[in-house]
Amino acid sequence: MSSNRINPDSRPVLILTVALTLTVALVSFVLSFAALRDAAVWGNVPPALTWAVPVIIDLSVLVYTAAALVLRTRAESARLSLSLVGLFSIVSVAGNAAHGLELNEQHQHWIGVVLVALAPVSVLTSVHTLASLVVVEPHVAAEAHATPLPGLSDHDRELLGNLASTHPNSKRTTDTLAAILTMRREGAKLKELSTATGMSVTLVKTALADLRQAGLLAAPARLASYQH
Structure with missing residues (x-):
């Protein structure tokens, strides 16, 4: 029996959703x-440059949103990018309301x-964000040549490989797990795990939860000596 309901994963629905999102x-x-262009005049910005203020503020929101999505895909902390999204969004809303x-x-x-005053802040944070996306940290590069750690069976290594991120720049590799x-x-x-792997404490907690779910670690209640 065929269904008359709309398939949310169909190409026409996705295209319509993207088109409406871009329009909004x-x-x-x-x-x-x-x-914001009119509000820029309040800060004694020359009329010929007032367009720069809304571009800096509103496009920064898009930049940091995209960066946050990339970082989360890599299983890396996106806290800074999300904080910057909030900051520039609040400023944009406040400027429009004012x-x-x-x-x-x-x-x-x-x-x-x-x-x-947000112009130099945007430059600093944008460059930092770009660097975090394109520069591979030393410990990540070293992991690519790391040798298998002792004490793990082939089955354990296979399970760790299934839990590892497939993104080439992710810190959540088989070796870090x-x-x-x-x-x-x-x-x-x-803290020791975070320092050793270069992952945030939040990401380490997520990794530990996945390891427990995969049966590689016992439940927290049975690891009292491991608690921090």
Whole structure:
């Protein structure tokens, strides 16, 4: 019996969703652009350069959102990128709201100053974000040539390989998971595991939970001596 319901994974639905999302994003950017461009004048920005303020603020949100998605795909911490998304989103919302209010000149001036002051912040954080995406950290490069850790069976290695990330730049490799497993069995604490693997404590916790689910580690209640 055929179903008349719409398949959410069908190509037409996906294309429509993408088209509507891009339309909303474009219209929102145009509207925000107009408001922030006018607000830039409050910070004594020359009229010929007022367009730069909304570009810096609103495009920064897109940059850090994309970076957060990449980092999460690599199983790396995206806390900084998500924090920057929140910061620039709040500033954009505040700037748009201030533009619609009848503020006195003093308040307008301070809002304009804040908007302009974010320019060097955006440069610094954007460069840092780019570096975190394209530069391979030394310990990650070393892991590519690491030798198998002793004390693990072939079956264990196979399970670790299934849990490892497939992204080439991810810190969650078979060797880092093997290190976490071996060190945890020896009583290592979360901070020690984080330092040894270069992964955040949050990502180490996630790895430990996956190792327990795969049966490679006992439940926390049975590892009292391993607790930090």
